[in-house]
Amino acid sequence: MKFRKKRSRQFALISMFILVLTFLPLLAACSGGSSGIPADPAGTTPAPNTAAPEKKDPVTLKVLTWNAGPFQKLFDKFTEKYPWITIDASTKINGGIIKNVIAGDQADLVFLDNGLSEWMSGDLLEDLTPYIKKDQRIQSANKIDNLLESFATGGKQWTVPFSDIPMWIIVNKDLMKKYGMTMPKNDWTYNDFLEMAKKATNTAANDWGMVGMGHEFTSILTMANGSADNYRYMNKDSSQSVAHTPAIQEDFKWVQDLTNKWHVQPTVQEQKDLGIPAVAEEAFIKGNVLFMLGADWMLETIQKAKFEWDVLPMPKGKKMQATIHQAGPISIPKASKHKEEAFLYISFLFDIEAQKTMIETGSSAFVKDPVLEKYFGEVPLWKGKNVEALQLSAKMCCFSSDPRTVNLGDLAGKVNASIDKLIREGGNISTVFPVIEAYNTKALETRKALGW
Structure with a gap:
């Protein structure tokens, strides 16, 4: 009796073992294996795909x-x-x-x-x-x-x-320390900018608060103050120049005063007389200028400076803190x-x-x-x-909308070049009004012809 029970148990175990062996390949095929590679029915691991990638003509x-x-x-x-x-x-x-x-x-x-x-x-x-x-x-x-x-x-x-x-302000930290100043916060204002420039200006030592603050700087200021919606003193859809409006005339005067009233940057003639290079970044690395308007194309020159320099965002205006991209x-x-x-x-x-x-x-x-x-x-x-x-x-706002600005050569070469000359050398901005109006008239004609 004991022998028959023992034989029955052995037979059951053997049957179970055979059943498991029968289902193993099926289980492996269903699971795909832990590696994610489907199991091979022959029991061998499939070779990796060594086919050459598709060749493309150069x-x-x-x-x-x-x-x-x-x-x-x-x-x-x-x-x-x-x-x-x-x-x-x-x-x-x-x-x-x-x-x-x-x-x-x-x-x-x-x-x-x-x-x-x-x-x-x-x-x-x-x-x-x-x-x-x-x-x-x-x-x-x-x-x-x-x-x-x-x-x-x-x-x-x-x-x-x-x-x-994007454009930012590059600052000479050595000159800043020389005149007892520290780096301002990143939400600084144009008034902060002016006050720091005043402190760093010492004409007897040929030290200046800034250099090269012309059309680009003024254009950013007009966007920050809300006087212009777009770069180059343009309106919201970049169809017309608004450089002749009262708000922008006020901004022009503020920038002119940097040279004419506050004298925190040298005049064009002073730059010549004092041997200050006309190119802003070349003037800056001489070490006696606190601020300049900076962008990536100037960095190769700026890195030659023998003093410590840093960057600040463009200051905050009456409406917002803006730059031009x-x-x-x-x-x-x-x-x-x-x-x-x-x-x-x-x-x-x-x-x-x-x-x-x-x-x-x-x-x-x-x-x-x-x-x-x-x-x-x-x-x-x-x-x-x-x-x-x-x-x-x-x-920060704003991206240049130059592609949408028609007759860009006329705008940059006639209108804004004339404005830049007045900012740097002084003069009444109203003298440019006829040039602005001529550009606006032609711009409307061009846009109409293009279906814009």
């Missing part, structure tokens, strides 16, 4: 730009990510990039250097709207408010920004033979790594991300500097 994109400079690092980063595409940056410009394109020079990407209206008159650019709508990287990017809208015209996107270069436009010519690859570069600009590269070269980021905000403090260039000022400037 492509060279020709970019027309006035200066490769800091953008070369972006070009190299792009090729690193897309190794079948190389970028050839040509700086042999025929007085204006548009002239090269009209002359038939091969180009796949162009940096627009004189606004958009003359390009549109010649029907020279590819409409980027359909590309952008289907590009997941651009669509999903948390872009700075009003970024693409600032570049759109006639309901279409002919161009997008290739950079984000010099966001240069990039486009694809209609004649490009590599439009898909060219747009891939434009899309790449919205990549986090591309945005990091912009920060590394001293500019900013037009994509909002905690990683990017933190990155300002990780870049060697800004070690020990006022990183919070850079972070604040990245968020």
Whole structure:
């Protein structure tokens, strides 16, 4: 009896064991294994996929730009990510990039250097709207408010920004300490700015509160005070100059007084007589100027300074704390033979790594991300500097709307150049009114012809 019970138990165990062996392959196939690789019915691990990636034909994109400079690092980063595409940056410009394109020079990407209206008159650019709508990287990017809208015209996107270069104030900390001052808070005002400049001005020692505060500085002031909605003293839709309005005349006088009344910056003649360089950053690194208006393209010179320097955000005006983001436009010519690859570069600009590269070269980021905000403090260039000022400037209004501003060459070369001369050398701003009115009349005609 005991023997029969023992045999029954052995038989049951053997049957259970066989049953488990029978179901093991099925269980493994259903689970896929802990590695995520489906089990092989033969009991062997499948070999990894060693097939060569799809080969792509090499492509060279020709970019027309006035200066490769800091953008070369972006070009190299792009090729690193897309190794079948190389970028050839040509700086042999025929007085204006548009002239090269009209002359038939091969180009796949162009940096627009004189606004958009003359390009549109010649029907020279590819409409980027359909590309952008289907590009997941651009669509999903948390872009700075009003970024693409600032570049759109006639309901279409002919161009997008290739950079984000906010302007800030660069300060000589050694000179600041010499006159018993400390760094102000980042929410400082234009009155604070003026009072500090007064303290640092000592003409007997050839020390000055500031240098080079002309049109750019004045234009930012008008936005901060609410006198102008846009850069270059333009109205809300960038269709007309408002440089002749009473509010802006008041701002002009305030800046003129920096030289004529308070004498915290030298006159043009004094700069010549005292041997102060006309280029602001070259004057600044001499060590006897407290403030100058700064941007990324000046940093190569500023880093040669033998004294301690730092950055401050633009001061707070009557309405807000504003700066100007010099966001240069990039486009694809209609004649490009590599439009898909060219747009891939434009899309790449919205990549986090591309945005990091912009920060590394001293500019900013037009994509909002905690990683990017933190990155300002990780870049060697800004070690020990006022990183919070850079972070604040990245968020501040306003982006340049140059692409939407017609006849930009006339505006910059006639209207604003005349204003800049009056700011630096003195004179009544009303003398420029006829030039402003002539520009506004022509601007309306141009916009109508373009359907804007």
